[in-house]
Amino acid sequence: MTIAAEEAAFTLHVKCYAHTLNLAAQRALKITAVARLLGRVRRIVNFFRRSTTANHMLKEKQRLLQLPEHKLMTDVVTRWNSAHDMLERFLEQQPAICAALLSSEVRKTEKDLCTLTESDVTTAEEVVSALKPMKEATQYMSKEKTPTLSVIAPLQDTLIDGLKPIEGESAVIKEMKAAMSGDLQKRYIDLKATLHACSAMDPRFKSLPFPTENQRQEVYDGLIAEAQDQPMPSELSLWSVVEEGTGKCNGSADDEGMASEEETVDDGVRFKEGESSQGQHPPPRNPKPSCPLAALLGGERYGGGAQPKTNTQENQAKEQMTRYKEADLLEVKEDPLVWWKEHQYEYPLLSHLAKRYLCIPGTSVSSERVFSTAGDIVTAQRSALLPDHFDQIIFLNKNLKRM
Incomplete structure (x- = not known):
């Protein structure tokens, strides 16, 4: 994949984050104590899968103990999360497995049985707990319908922070966490700026709590500079003007259904200037909606009025970024693409940056x-x-x- 990206002359190539998580988890699974534990569990699982007598006895014990009648799972070398699933299923069926292995029917056919000690079961529970965040991150990054590149930086920071050693943990778990944390920390060093910019364009992570204050400001300044350099599409500007108005020009007697200059419409009732239905003064006149033609041709050259303040694209980009940062954060479970679709006319310059950044996949799973x-x-x-x-x-x- 790296060679293909180089030959295609890609200016930006982000390596698969699911593969990054796989490499980190594999380092933890290769620790001697963990590898031995997996070997023992694998041997027991394969015994039940191979022996019809043991498998039948396991099903009986599951019914007696009212456990889910799930089959035992074995791991696959190419999928690290299968080791997590194997241990998790083994712990779920641990009472039934012990009961089946102690039964006389199973011991008649198999004398050399492998069992786990209490310390092995405790270690297995700790390993499952330590690997669970890695599995959940892998599952989320494997999605296809939501943006994933913007999630890499927050996930990376959260995982590394969660892999810090905790007082009272066993030496095996501390070694596992150190192996996974060390592998994650050396990834994406050269792409931090890009990942932070992508996260900033995601309304769920725009506050950027993971970098420092200076790094955060550099990300915002870079996005502002990028936004002010891109051309503003004329159709987007026109649509924003039309949506602010009513789609028709006001103040013309030729427009059907519009009040004339002498009349004001209030709650569907028309009043002459200075009159009302009770002979009193009408309510204050509402400001007339803007007209696309007046917005396009008005000002100092046409239509008179005060000269508008200079509003360059740089100022627009800064103003949109300020409003975007002050807006409420989107919930993590929501879809950022839907949010940008609803707010694309409110932040026209930033919405184009969001399309460019959020369309990049964070994994090659698809x-x-x-x-x-x-x-x-x-x-x-x-x-x-x-x-x-x-x-x-x-x-x-x-x-x-x-x-």
Whole structure:
């Protein structure tokens, strides 16, 4: 992937964060004490998967102990979270496993049985607890319908902070945390500025609590400079003007359904100048809505009025950034893309930056899923499938649910 990015001359290449989490977790799983624990659990799981007698006895013990009738899981070398799932399922079924291994039926067929001590079970519980944040982060980064690059910086800071040693932890867990924290800290050193800028454009993380105050201000200043250098689309400016007004010019007797210059409309009742239905003065006249033509041609040259203050694109960018920072934070569970769609006319310059930053995926999980799907479609029984038909099937498989 790195070579492909270099040959494609990408100016920005962010490595897969799910792979980064995988490398950090694998370092923790290679610790001697953890590797031995996994080996013992794996041996017990494989015994139940191999022996029909033991598997039958396990199901009986599950029903007697009122435990979920789940099958034991084994880990896969290429997926670190499968080790977490194996330990978690083993701990869930620990009472039934012990009861099945102590039964006379199982001991008749298998004499050399592997069991776990109380310290092993305690260590397994601590390992599952230590790996749980890494698994949850991996699951979130594997999503396809929400932006993921903006989440890398907050996740990185939270994970590293959560991997600090706690008083009373065992030596094994401290060693695991040190291995994972050390591996995470050496990643994305050269991309911190980009990741912070992307997080700043996400309304969920725009407060940027993880960098220092100087770094935070540098991120905001860089985004302002980037926003003021990009061209403002004319159609966006026009739409913002139209939405502020009513879509029609006021003050013309030729416009149907509009009050004339002598009349004021209030709650659907018309009054002449200085009159009301009770012979009293009418309520204060509401200001007339703006007109797109007046907004475009008015001012000093056309239409008279006071000369407007100079509002350069630099000032617009600063003003929009100020309002954006003062707005309420979006909840983490909400979709930032929906928020920007609703506020794109309120922050026109920043909304274009948001589109550029939030469209970058934080992982390569989506592309790897396409390869996995392709392997399921092209089989020995479908070897005559035409390339065009194959492309259409892949497209429908990945997009039909979104239509």
